Amino acid sequence: MGLTSQSTGAGVLESELKINRLNQSDKLIALAGNPNVGKSTVFNSLTGMNQHTGNWPGKTVTNAQGRYRHKDKDFSLMDLPGTYSLSANSVEEEIARDFICFGNPDATVIVTDATCLERNLFLVLHTLEITDRIVLCVNLLDEAKRKKIHIDLEELSRQLGIPVIGTSARSGKGLDELMDAVYKAAEAAKVPSTDEKKLQEPLKVRYDDEIEQAIAVLEPYVSGILKDHLDSRWVSLKLIDGDDSLLNSLQKYLDFDLLSDPVLTQKLEESKSLLNDAGLDPEQFRDKVAAKIVSYAEKICSKAVTIESNSYHDMDRKIDRILTSKTFGIPIMIGLLGLVFWITITGANYPSQMLASFLFDIQDHLTAFFTQLGTPPWVHGILVLGVYRTLAWVISVMLPPMAIFFPLFTLLEDLGYLPRVAFNLDNFFKKSCAHGKQALTMCMGFGCNAAGIIGCRIINSPRERLIAMITNNFVPCNGRFPTLIAIITMFFAGVFTGPAKSVVSAALLTAVIVLGVIMTLIISKILSKTILKGLPSSFALELPPYRMPQIGKVIVRSVFDRTLFVLGRAVVVAAPVGLVIWLLANIYVGDVSLLTQCAMFLDPFARLIGLDGYILMAFILGFPANEIVVPIIIMSYMAAGSMLEMDSLSQLRELLLSHDWTWLTAVCVMLFSLMHWPCGTTCLTIRKESQSWKWTLAAFLIPTVTGITVCFIVANTARLLGLV
Amino acid sequence: MDQYIPLNDLPIGRKARVKLLSPGSESRRRLLDLGLVSDTEVEALQKSPSGDPTAYQIRGTVIALRSEDAADIIVEAI
DSSP states (O other): OOOOHHHHSGGGGOOSOOOOOSSTTSEEEEEEEOTTSSHHHHHHHHHOOOOOOOSSSSOOOSOEEEEEEETTEEEEEEEOOOOSOSSOSSHHHHHHHHHHHHSOOSEEEEEEEGGGHHHHHHHHHHHHHHOSOEEEEEEOHHHHHHTTEEEOHHHHHHHHTSOEEEOBGGGTBTHHHHHHHHHHHHHHHHSOTTSSOOSSOOOOOOOOHHHHHHHHHHHHHHHHHHTTSSOHHHHHHHHHHTOHHHHHHIIIIIOOOGGGOHHHHHHHHHHHHHHHHTTOOHHHHHHHHHHHHHHHHHHHHHHHEEESOGGGGHHHHHHHHHHTOTTTHHHHHHHHHHHHHHHHHHHHHHHHHHHHHHHHHHHHHHHHHHHHHTOOHHHHIIIIIIIIHHHHHHHHHHHHHHHHHHHHHHHHHHHTOHHHHHHHHHHHHHHTTOOTTHHHHHHHHHHOHHHHHHHGGGOOSHHHHHHHHHHGGGSOOTTTHHHHHHHIIIIISTTSOTHHHHHHHHHHHHHHHHHHHHHHHHHHHHHHHTTTOOOOOOOEEEOOOOOOOOHHHHHHHIIIIIIHHHHHHHHHHHHHHHHHHHHHHHOEETTEEHHHHHHHHHHHHHHHTTOOHHHHHHHHHTTTOGGGHHHHHHHHHHHTSOOOOOOSHHHHHHHHHHTTOOHHHHHHHHHHHHSSOOOHHHHHHHHHHHTOHHHHHHHHHHHHHHHHHHHHHHHHHHHHTTOO | OOOEEEGGGSOTTOEEEEEEEOTTOTTHHHHHHTTOOTTOEEEEEEEOTTSOSEEEEETTEEEEEOHHHHTTEEEEEO
């Protein structure tokens, strides 16, 4: 789900293509490759950066940049999004292509999957048309060995005319050699190869004669305009292909407006009519170009790759037949989700209580300390009752579930299960006229909705991408999970005891998530029929091989990279809000505190939708981060009257009950938590990704109106039926 | 055997050779990028729980395609 320190926090907003060295003297290296070839693992191993790698296509949606030192030089490494080609069918491909073309990297490393090298070579051959400075990294050699696929790296290097290094990045094998090769390639970039005759020339694809003739008409002239900026042969090919996005980028980065050049336009016409005379329409031209690249890849592989047995993916197929079977596919999916929640809830229960009693113990000491110091009561109020208590709550309630949920979810992700979820659910999305990959962006939303929004880049159709962005908020992020878990435990699972309790909690939480998915589908459908009219676009989803996750690494990564980061952000937001709340609750206008006044104002409306003024206020104040909604509710209640020691959920339950909470209030809070406006970071990310305030507003209003409507219906139906 | 069918009609477990990508289809470029050119061998592996999309083995990788998109690919069963 692409939750990195980059994509969970403010880094989310830094998603534009940045073409710069982290340090001017650094060598700039681009890291390209197909999705799911372990590119991010290579990146992490080289830079030591904890960017999370997931086993599904399209994980790196933002540009991660990192540095490493090898021998006497520093290198800036740019991790490009995983792409199958550079033909700019999608935002990701455009980013990758633009960086290689205009980012001026000293060398480009293309990471490939040894277990399906042939398909990976297309990208290599494409890239060789743009630049010679390529180092080929054949990754996942360990996996290939297991599958009895042998790769002759020397032969591959001879065929392609570029350095080829074999790696197993997960175990760190071959990385030193890779760094050596990159070092050399980057050096060679500085000194043109005139003085030092290269052993071999990098392979350039030669197309059929009629295409070569068409290129020959155009190339000399293009070359005259572009000088050394770009490979003129490749640009000519793209001009004939009618690649508008390249033209736009040429103008953007190099300020060349090729088509306004009358001579060029005329030459282009000449080329096209040559092709036309040869009986090639634009589609046939494209077919021929693609077929030629494929045939080169086939030929190279026939020499360099030996596959001992064709049954190497039988095991994967067997697993797929169970996990995506007609009968078991969807039940297994829901079951797994439930299981993850069950383990989370059961496992988090005890540590949560321990943390809480520990942290509130400290509060007592702090109080004693302040009393001894003789500070005015308001200092103690702001710092201890305001800031510290909010923090204590956020930590004790959020940390344990997150520290369990994230590693578990990461395990599923690393196994390669998430693409199967998209495969299972695609038909539902198709019926909603949306894209099956929306299931993947929803999974990303579990971690952080803002990351989910950026993840929507993996959806190519702008219409479907907007739908996915607007509905992403129906998946509760980690900021909302603790709220849901706490309420479920207090109000619904409380009547059960022993193991049944956590089973019921997990089942209820799963039901809430399933409801979120159903709402996503309904709203997607409504959007498709109204403001975002359209038919489903084409869909091609890769189901990568299952991979054994490295359990130790997963735990370390998800705890340090995700859990602590997300928690850190929550703390940063919660502390000032704790202060504000305490002030609001303790500044009186007349006899009534500001907080109560606000709450009273909101109360009539809030009651209509099954909440109360304080709760609605908490949701509004929780706009910066959803994590702090429950702490705000607690603080407002406590400030508004009965002071309690809040060190267990049962005491919390007492507090809520004393403020007239019923099971219906609990249900409505959960529903509203599931369906209300996206948090501040998410809204800004939507604005950034959609480039439109209008759609940001839509993404704000649609879940909000949905939530209000659903809560209204539920609350009033229950009241009418006399259930409360 | 000289039997041309759209890929979505290929029974599960059967193999076929790509003959033609229907002109004008939206997914053409993308399919070409995946190496789905003339004479590529594909195998229908399995359908998703609700019958669509279907997973195909294409050049050593597994790609799921919706029936509408698979219908644009004309194959010869082998």
